[in-house]
Amino acid sequence: MEANTAREIPTGPEWEYEPKWDGFRCLAFRDGARVHIMSKSGQPLARYFPDIEEALLSLEAKKFVLDGELIVAQERTLSFDALLQRIHPAESRIRKLAKETPATLLVFDLLVNEHGKDLTQRALDDRRRELERFAKKFFTKQDRMRLSPRTRDFDLAKAWFKRMAGPLDGIMAKRVDRAYASGERNAMLKIKNLRTADCVVGGLRYGTKDRLVGSLLLGLYDDAGLLNHVGFTSGLPAAEKPALTKRLESLIEPPGFTGAAPGGPSRWSTERSGEWEPVAPKLVVEVQYDHFSGDRFRHGTKLLRWRPEKRPRDCKISQVRRESESPLTLLD
Numbered sequence: 001m002e003a004n005t006a007r008e009i010p011t012g013p014e015w016e017y018e019p020k021w022d023g024f025r026c027l028a029f030r031d032g033a034r035v036h037i038m039s040k041s042g043q044p045l046a047r048y049f050p051d052i053e054e055a056l057l058s059l060e061a062k063k064f065v066l067d068g069e070l071i072v073a074q075e076r077t078l079s080f081d082a083l084l085q086r087i088h089p090a091e092s093r094i095r096k097l098a099k100e101t102p103a104t105l106l107v108f109d110l111l112v113n114e115h116g117k118d119l120t121q122r123a124l125d126d127r128r129r130e131l132e133r134f135a136k137k138f139f140t141k142q143d144r145m146r147l148s149p150r151t152r153d154f155d156l157a158k159a160w161f162k163r164m165a166g167p168l169d170g171i172m173a174k175r176v177d178r179a180y181a182s183g184e185r186n187a188m189l190k191i192k193n194l195r196t197a198d199c200v201v202g203g204l205r206y207g208t209k210d211r212l213v214g215s216l217l218l219g220l221y222d223d224a225g226l227l228n229h230v231g232f233t234s235g236l237p238a239a240e241k242p243a244l245t246k247r248l249e250s251l252i253e254p255p256g257f258t259g260a261a262p263g264g265p266s267r268w269s270t271e272r273s274g275e276w277e278p279v280a281p282k283l284v285v286e287v288q289y290d291h292f293s294g295d296r297f298r299h300g301t302k303l304l305r306w307r308p309e310k311r312p313r314d315c316k317i318s319q320v321r322r323e324s325e326s327p328l329t330l331l332d
Contacts, residue, residue: 001067001109001180002040003172003188009157010173010189016124017157018150019327020170020190021106022078022291023071028105030056030064045070048086051098052105055144061134063116067109067180068148072101076326077167081294106331108148110134111180120180124187127180149330152176160330165193168327169291192290196304197319200312201283202227203256203276204248212241213248216285217276218301219257220317226259228317231297233287253280260295284310292320 009017026045029036035056037045046053049070072082082101088094110131111120119127128150135147151157161171170192178187199218207214215234219227236244255261256278287301295317 001182001188002185003190004185006173006189006191009154009161009171009191011154013152014175014177015154015173016128016150016152016176017154017160018108018148018172018174019160019164019168019330020172020192021069021071021148021327022080022167022169022293023069023083023106026068026070026105027111028052028056028064028066028068028107030059030062032062033057047091048088048094049098049103050095051102051144055105055142058142059138059145061114061138063112064110064114064134065112066105066107067111068105068107070103070105072103073328074101076328078327079293080291080298102144104143105145106148107131107135107139107145108150109180114138120182123177123179124174125176128176146331160327161191161193163325164327165195167325168193194288194290195320196286196288197292198284198286198307198310198315199230199233199301200227200281200315201248201279201285202229202281203262203278205232205276207241211245213245215300216303217256217262217279218285218287218297219281220315220319221313222259222317224259227257227281228259228295229257229262230292230295230317230320231289231301233285233301233303235300235303248279248283249277251280251282252277254278256281281312284308284312284315289320 025040027038035046035053039045072079074082086097110127112118113130119130139145157171170190173189175187181187199220201216202219203217204213205215215232217229218231220230221227262276284307286304286307288304289297289301291298
C-alpha cells in the first residue's frame with residue numbers, strides 16, 4: 001500500500017498517525033525456515049540485512065507477513081548514509097557492517113498472522129490490534145524488531161512533527177477504516193516536514209540539450225569558513241534561462257567551492273551530467289528542502305526566490321543542523 005502526499009496533517013476520527021521513518025520501506029515474509037525481505041520496488045533485501053533475517057528466523061512465529069521500515073541508528077539518531085552503506089556487493093563487507101551498524105525493522109502493519117490468516121481485507125484498526133498482540137507475544141526476546149508507535153491524537157501528531165523536524169521524515173496519516181490495498185494510494189497520506197535554507201550558488205551545470213543553465217549547485221559555509229557543496233536546485237523557468245545563463249557565465253571563476261566540491265560522474269550519471277562550472281560566491285538563493293543528512297540535501301531542492309539582500313558569508317551550515325529531539329525516543 002502506498003501513500004499520497006499532503007501539505008497538512010488531516011484531522012478527524014477516521015485517521016491515525018505514525019512517524020514517517022527515514023529508512024527503507026519493506027515487506028518481510030516468513031514461511032517456516034524461509035525468509036524473504038522485499039523493498040517497495042520489489043527488490044530482494046535479505047542478503048544486505050543478515051541481522052534482520054536472523055531476527056525474523058528467531059521469532060517463535062513460523063509464518064507471517066509484516067510491513068515496516070528498515071532503519072540504522074547511530075548515537076540516538078537515524079543515519080540514512082549508514083543504511084545506504086549496507087547495500088554493498090561484498091558479503092564480507094555486509095557482515096562487518098551488520099555488526100558495526102546493526103539495522104532495526106520498525107513494524108507498522110501485519111498482513112498475515114502466525115496462523116497463516118490473511119488480514120489484508122480487514123480495516124487498519126483491526127490489523128493494528130492484531131499487530132500489537134503479535135508484537136507483545138513475539139518481539140520481546142530480541143531487539144532488532146520493534147513496534148512502530150501510532151496515535152489517534154491529532155495534537156500529539158503535530159507535536160511529533162514539530163519536535164522532531166529533521167531526524168524524522170514527517171508524519172504518516174492512515175485511514176483506520178480502510179483495508180490494505182496493495183499499490184493503491186487511497187488510505188494513506190505522507191506529510192513531509194518541508195523547511196527552507198539560504199544557500200550560495202557555487203557552480204552551475206548546463207542542461208543536456210543546450211548551453212543554457214540546467215541546475216544551480218548550492219553551497220553552505222562551515223565553521224572554518226569553507227564553502228561546501230551541499231546539493232542542487234533545478235526546475236528553473238525556461239523563459240528566464242537565457243538571461244540567467246548570461247549572468248552566471250559572467251561570474252564563472254575557480255574554485256567555486258573552497259571545501260567539499262561536486263564529484264565527477266558516478267555509475268548513475270553520464271559524463272555530461274558530471275560536468276560543472278565554478279561560480280564566484282556572490283549569489284544567494286532561498287530553497288525548500290525535505291531532508292538534510294550526510295552534509296548534503298538528500299534530494300533536489302525547490303528554488304523559492306533570489307536573496308540579493310543576503311550576504312553569502314551568512315549562509316552557514318548551522319541553518320540545516322538545527323537541534324531537535326531524537327525520534328528514537330518514540331520507541332522508549
